[in-house]
Amino acid sequence: MRWIGVLLFFLFIFSFTVHAEKGGYTVEPYAPQKELIDTTGADATISFWELPLWIKIAYISGIILASLGLFKVIPIVLARIKNLLENQNRQGIFKYILNNPGCTIAEISDKQEINRGSV
Structure with a gap:
């Protein structure tokens, strides 16, 4: 119970409250500034x-x-x-594909007697 009291004490001591006072300031709509900054584009074109x-x-x-x-x-x-195409295996595979378009890797490896990893 004592810790809660200490905690509340520090909470109230170190908390900042905002007080609105009458007549302290007036809120008005923002008035646009009169062309202080030119944002129309590049200033000039240089070569x-x-x-x-x-x-x-x-x-x-x-x-x-x-x-x-x-x-x-x-x-x-x-x-x-x-x-x-200087490699003999590549030449053989290339000629086989030209003669048999649409062939699969399995057909090429069987007919050319080459491992599938080499195809």
């Missing part, structure tokens, strides 16, 4: 050459690195496509 130097350098270096990356990757992709 690439009017941008700061660091933005130009970042943009141009990004284009250069992207094009170098493409030139580096294109030969690898073309070589993979070129070497795709």
Whole structure:
């Protein structure tokens, strides 16, 4: 019982109450401000050459690195496509599918005598 009294004492001591006083303030509807901020869009259109130097350098270096990356990757992709049918098993499977369209993996592995995991 004593703990409840102590708890209530601290609750009343440390709680903040709000008192409304007569004549303290007046509530009015919000009056819109008179065009202090222009929110109609961009202030101006500038060209690439009017941008700061660091933005130009970042943009141009990004284009250069992207094009170098493409030139580096294109030969690898073309070589993979070129070497795709050099494997004898792949050639046999490809010819079998051309001659028998709609065949299943089971048919291909039985007729070509290849394991299903290799097909």
